[in-house]
Amino acid sequence: xxxxxxxxxxxxxxxxxxxxxxxxxxxxxxxxxxxxxxxxxxxxxxxxxxxxxxxxxxxxxxxxxxxxxxxxxxxxxxxxxxxxxxxxxxxxxxxxxxxxxxxxxxxxxxxxxxxxxxxxxxxxxxxxxxxxxxxxxxxxxxxxxxxxxxxxxxxxxxxxxxxxxxxxxxxxxxxxxxxxxxxxxxxxxxxxxxxxxxxxxxxxxxxxxxxxxxxxxxxxxxxxxxxxxxxxxxxxxxxxxxxxxxxxxxxxxxxxxxxxxxxxxxxxxxxxxxxxxxxxxxxxxxxxxxxxxxxxxxxxxxxxxxxxxxxxxxxxxxxxxxxxxxxxxxxxxxxxxxxxxxxxxxx
DNA sequence: AAGTCGGGGAA
DNA sequence: TTCCCAGACTT
Numbered sequence: 001x002x003x004x005x006x007x008x009x010x011x012x013x014x015x016x017x018x019x020x021x022x023x024x025x026x027x028x029x030x031x032x033x034x035x036x037x038x039x040x041x042x043x044x045x046x047x048x049x050x051x052x053x054x055x056x057x058x059x060x061x062x063x064x065x066x067x068x069x070x071x072x073x074x075x076x077x078x079x080x081x082x083x084x085x086x087x088x089x090x091x092x093x094x095x096x097x098x099x100x101x102x103x104x105x106x107x108x109x110x111x112x113x114x115x116x117x118x119x120x121x122x123x124x125x126x127x128x129x130x131x132x133x134x135x136x137x138x139x140x141x142x143x144x145x146x147x148x149x150x151x152x153x154x155x156x157x158x159x160x161x162x163x164x165x166x167x168x169x170x171x172x173x174x175x176x177x178x179x180x181x182x183x184x185x186x187x188x189x190x191x192x193x194x195x196x197x198x199x200x201x202x203x204x205x206x207x208x209x210x211x212x213x214x215x216x217x218x219x220x221x222x223x224x225x226x227x228x229x230x231x232x233x234x235x236x237x238x239x240x241x242x243x244x245x246x247x248x249x250x251x252x253x254x255x256x257x258x259x260x261x262x263x264x265x266x267x268x269x270x271x272x273x274x275x276x277x278x279x280x281x282x283x284x285x286x287x288x289x290x291x292x293x294x295x296x297x298x299x300x301x302x303x304x305x306x307x308x309x310x311x312x313x314x315x316x317x318x319x320x321x322x323x324x325x326x327x328x329x330x331x332x333x334x335x336x337x338x339x340x341x342x343x344x345x346x347x
Numbered sequence: 348a349a350g351t352c353g354g355g356g357a358a
Numbered sequence: 359t360t361c362c363c364a365g366a367c368t369t
Contacts, residue, residue: 035364041354076366183364219361
């Protein structure tokens with residue numbers, strides 16, 4: 001398998017920004033951004049992020065909002081926070097150099113089995129295995145694995161096969177070759193077997209069920225939830241609040257608000273949330289409209305209202321910061337997509 | 348083993 | 359619409 005893979009990879013590999021460097025820091029950043037995120041989405045974020053944070057030290061010193069500004073829109077925001085925490089750990093305990101083996105990499109926050117293997121093999125030429133969605137699909141077809149791909153026993157088999165593969169010369173390129181194959185030829189719906197360097201030895205192609213593999217149990221539909229957000233303006237400046245780190249959209253800014261519990265009207269919900277979370281009293285509300293965002297496990301409908309409040313000052317509860325900002329300042333904040341949509345409604 | 352955590356491109 | 363993406367981490 002290795003020879004055919006490497007010959008194909010040397011010929012067909014896409015020219016991607018992180019393939020032009022051997023810098024472990026840059027490869028680590030790319031692998032973290034690529035977690036559950038497509039190559040085309042990552043590229044502009046990768047370039048901008050490395051321009052702003054070119055070294056481990058600069059990342060370790062990053063300001064939280066500055067950091068989130070460079071991640072806003074990419075999703076899975078805990079990744080950004082973990083990157084900075086890991087950078088601090090690297091500066092503190094490793095003299096600013098990334099660990100060059102899987103075990104050391106695994107000790108960093110946000111680095112799991114996949115990312116540790118990717119950095120170890122690609123940046124340090126270690127024979128470390130990796131299994132991502134691409135590898136799992138290619139292997140399921142090649143080896144004819146017809147059980148639930150997420151089952152623990154199947155995962156163990158996949159990692160075992162990956163370990164065997166990475167034992168060859170150029171482990172980093174072997175790993176990347178399988179992922180490249182999965183991303184460009186051995187794709188989920190309609191694999192182009194005619195172009196595949198492994199066609200002749202592929203079990204699923206032989207059996208004629210490549211497009212049906214890998215098998216996955218159906219996922220549950222995202223739960224529908226509703227929330228409210230307030231456009232509050234005083235002296236021409238708009239109130240924004242920062243979500244606490246850790247949870248959903250952690251560290252991002254938004255128009256203040258909160259959940260709408262069942263049976264509650266948007267007006268009642270915004271009044272209650274502003275009182276409970278910001279100590280503000282709503283005097284009048286006007287609906288601006290609603291926006292939607294679908295997350296992996298949630299389908300959120302956000303009602304946006306213009307709210308006049310009594311004059312009292314803000315006393316924060318769950319939010320960990322707030323600011324009164326011009327329209328321009330508002331849009332310069334690190335905002336999630338749903339917050340961007342909500343702000344656009346009020347213009 | 349199942350749930351949490353974003354957003355978007357492709358079919 | 360549905361799927362799923364160079365996953366990690368908690369429960």
